Amino acid sequence: MKNEILFNLTYGMYAIGVKDDKKASACIVNTVAQVCNDPNMIAVSMNHNNYSHECIVENGIFTVSVLSEDTSGAVIGALGFNSGRDIDKLSNVRHKILAEGVPVLKENICCWLLCRVVNSVETPTHTIFIAEVVAGSDEAKGKPMTYDYYHKVIKGKAPKNAPTYQAEQPEEELDGNSWVCTVCGYVYNDPDVPFEDLPDDWVCPICGAPKSAFKRK
């Protein structure tokens, strides 16, 4: 069996909002699923190394912002390819802090959920948090972004902490004019605008890395 067949499982794209003692933070996950409808409960899988994992274990509360197809790659990059231990990931992302201290995104999301952890189960690399949905946005709008859409249209990659990350991801066929981001793996190969012609302050649309972080493939 090739690990690639696991890419045929279908997921959405979600920002998980958390809090520590001092501030709010957030990360991107794709494995959220409803696991009970009386009461409404969801499961989310999160890597042990994630700062958000630590926050959820400590505070037992998190939000789910359901990303839409209009959510920009820059938002996903800001939340998905950096650690809340090191930086304020929300500094450039429009959000609001709920009364409970956890953040939800403010633009280009379909809806949000507020969740309280009721149980958890361990795997060798990830914890599956089981949580009751205790509140949510009044309505939903837009088209939910699928993980497939993120990969094919936004051309995003899985960070190493994702449960769906595979070390041997198949390489795409690339010509000599493709440039790859060494932080997140995003490939730039717009035939109309050569990489060299991009302005100096251009940044990776996925993770915000500077132009200097790109290498020719």
Next chain:
Amino acid sequence: MKNEILFNLTYGMYAIGVKDDKKASACIVNTVAQVCNDPNMIAVSMNHNNYSHECIVENGIFTVSVLSEDTSGAVIGALGFNSGRDIDKLSNVRHKILAEGVPVLKENICCWLLCRVVNSVETPTHTIFIAEVVAGSDEAKGKPMTYDYYHKVIKGKAPKNAPTYQAEQPEEELDGNSWVCTVCGYVYNDPDVPFEDLPDDWVCPICGAPKSAFKRK
């Protein structure tokens, strides 16, 4: 919060293959997610009332056939809206039985996985089985069917045992020429072929119920 916002979570469509002491059976689920990549592990959520739940608890083994957009509604209906306690659900569905005694579908699937349960966690209505992926098909093909595609294109409904089932599903606007299947909720309203003109042996494309199981809405 309206329960409908939970419809914005993204899922795929899967046939879970199981076995009891005598025979193989299968059911349809939408909540399968990878939860570990070293080793590869998945989680699947299943209602306590499902016969497949009983089989997995007893034997600790199951398969996942990843349905593609080409999988017919009749296959989903045969496996999703009947109980393996009552009938041989696989009798009209092309499949093969693996050496381990569990079935995988043979046509119109993207790929299949063989899984051994290593842990489980309870919710009030469902068990989340955590399982290691111990084998799978050599390759994947076709486009995975999303739950959204199933609802919007195939016009399927969630059976009562699904974790995503909501009692107050919003009613579609229907004219007097729409007929609804009382078994699975499929709505027939083809403007070119009135329901009355369908042949007597016509059956519901989702669950296989006879014409007599339909009521005018």
